[in-house]
Amino acid sequence: MTYQLRLYVTGRTPSSIRAIDNLRDICAKELYGDIEVDVIDVLENPALADDERILATPTLIKRLPEPVRRIVGDLSDRERVLIGLDIAGEPLVTLKTQGNSS
C-alpha cells in the first residue's frame, strides 16, 4: 500500500507539535508499505495552503490511497484517525462503540 499524506500546521504551536508527534506514531505503528509524509507550515508557505483551501490547522490530507480524506485536529484520537484513513484495524463492532463513546 502506498500512502501519500500531507500535514498542514502553523508554526510551532502546541497542537501543531501534537499533530506531528501523533502522525509520526501512527505511521510507525499502524501503516504498512510506502509512506510519504509532507509537513507544510502554512505560515511559511501560505500559497500551498491556498491550493488546498486549508482553513483549519492542523489538517491532515490523505491524498493516496483514494478516496481523498481530510482530518482536522491534532490527531489525538487514534481510532478516529484510523477511520479517517480508511484503515479498519479492529473489528467493526468495536470501532463503532468506541466511536460513539468518544
Place this chain on the structure above:
Amino acid sequence: MTALIPVTKMQLLETGIDGLDQIAEGGLPAGRSTVIAGTAGSGKTVLALQFLVDGIRRYGESGVFCTFEEDPADLVANVSSFGWNLNQMIEDNKIAVVDATQHVSDNVIEVGHFDLSALLARIENAVRRVGAKRVILDAIGALFPQFSDANMVRRELRRVQSGLRLLGVTTVVTMERTDEEGGVGRFGVEEFVADNVIVLRNRLEVEKRRRTIEILKFRGASHQKGEYPFTIDLRNGITIIPLSAIELVQKSSEVRVSSGVPELDKMCGGGMYRDSIILISGATGTGKTLMVTEYVKAAINAGERAILFGAEESAEQLRRNAASWGVDFADAERRGLLRIICRYPEIMGLEDHTIQMKRDMEEFKPARIAVDSMSAFERVSTPKSFREFVIGMTSYIKHQEITGLFTNTTSMLPGGESVTETHISTITDTIILLRYVELSGEMRRGLTVLKMRGTWHEKNIREYAMDRGGIQIGQPFTGVHGILTGSPSYGYADERQRLATMFPTSVADQSTLPA
C-alpha cells in the same frame, strides 16, 4: 492619576460607491471592519465587491476578497455583467482571492483540537502580496456549518478581525439574515466581529421590490440615520439615493425663463425662475400636456435643450399632439434640442426611475425638463417612495439649475385635492391650477397661479381656451365664487352685470384687469 487621552477623530475610508459616502458622512471607518447584513438577494455581495472594485478603479487601492460560500470563479462570472473584470484585476495583482469555501468532496473529519490559524495566515499573506487596503469576507455564516464547534468559529473570527486590524486594512464582512427585521445576523457574531453594521433590505412593496440600506451603527463616527433606497443596475452597480443627506444649498437664480405662454408669464410677474419647479395640476383634458408642449417650445425657441419625460403617452403620440398645436418636436429632436423619453412607470421601481432620469439629464444636459405626468408615477408606488422620488428629482434639477415642470392629474373634474399635490406641493416653487368651471350650464376652463415663491404673481382665476395657436388666456372670472372647490356660486347683482362679463372688451370690465 491618568489623564484621558484625547480621542482623535475616526479616520474614514471613502468607498467610492455612489451615495454610500454621503450617508456614511465620509466613508467607512478606516482600519476597522464593517458588517453588511441582509437577506438572500439583498445585494450584500455586490456591495462588498463594488467596495473592492471602486477601491481599485477610483483610488488605486488593492483588495483581498475572501469567499466562504460561493466559488470564486462563479463570483467573478456573476459580477462580470456589471462590467467588472475581476479576472484582469486578479491578473494585475490588484485583487487577491482567498478561497475559503468547502467542497462536498472534502470529506472532513474532526479529530482533536484545531484552530483557524491557516485562514488568518492566508488572508494576511494575500494582503501583503497585493498591498491591499481593502478586504472583504463574503458570507462568513458559511463557516459555521463546516465545524462542529460554533464557539471556536466565533473565537477564530475575532482573531481574524484583530489580525486584520493590525494590518490596518478596512474590512467589509457580509452576513446573511433570515428576516428583514430583528437580529442582525444568524450566528450571533456581529457583536464580536464588527463595530460597524450596515443592513440591506429587499422588501416587497406594492408588488415591487424596494431595496434599502441602513447604517445601523458606526462606533465612534457619525452617520445618517434610517433607511435609504438604492438600486442595482448593470451600469453602475449599486447606487444609493442619499435623500435626507441632500443639502438644501441650491443657489437661487434671478433669471427668468418663459413658460411658453406670454400671458402666463405676465401673471407670474415676468416668467418662471430658471431653477424653479413648476407644478401644473388639473383634471384630464384641461390642457396640461399642451402647457408642457408650450413650455418645451419656449425652450426650443430660446435655443435651449429640453427633455420631455412621458409617462402616459408614447413619443409618437407626444409628437403628434405637439404637431396639432403647431409645434414641431421631430425637428427639434433632429437639431439636438429636444429629447423625448417615454417609459411606463410600471417597468421599474421609482428608485430606478430616479437614477435613470438623472442619467438622462447628465447625458443630455438640458436647460429644462418636463415630466408628464408625475401622478402616473404615484400610481405604482407607496407614498413614501413617491415622495422620495420627487425629492430626489427636484433636488437634482435644482442643483443643476434646470427648470422643471411637472404635471399632475387630479381625479375630480372640477378640481379638488389630489394626493400628488399634497405630497409635492411643498417642494415645488410654483403651482398652476387648471380647473373646469361650470358656468350657466357650460364647461369652461379656469387657470390660476396658486403660489409662486419669491415673486409677485396674479391672484385672479383667469379663463383660458385651447386652440391651434396654443393656450389663450382670457379675462378673470368675476362674480363667481368657489371655483376651486368645484361648486361655483354666482354673485351677480343683476343680469346686466352677468352679461357684461361675457363681453370682456367692454369698458366696464377693464377695471378688473390686473395692474
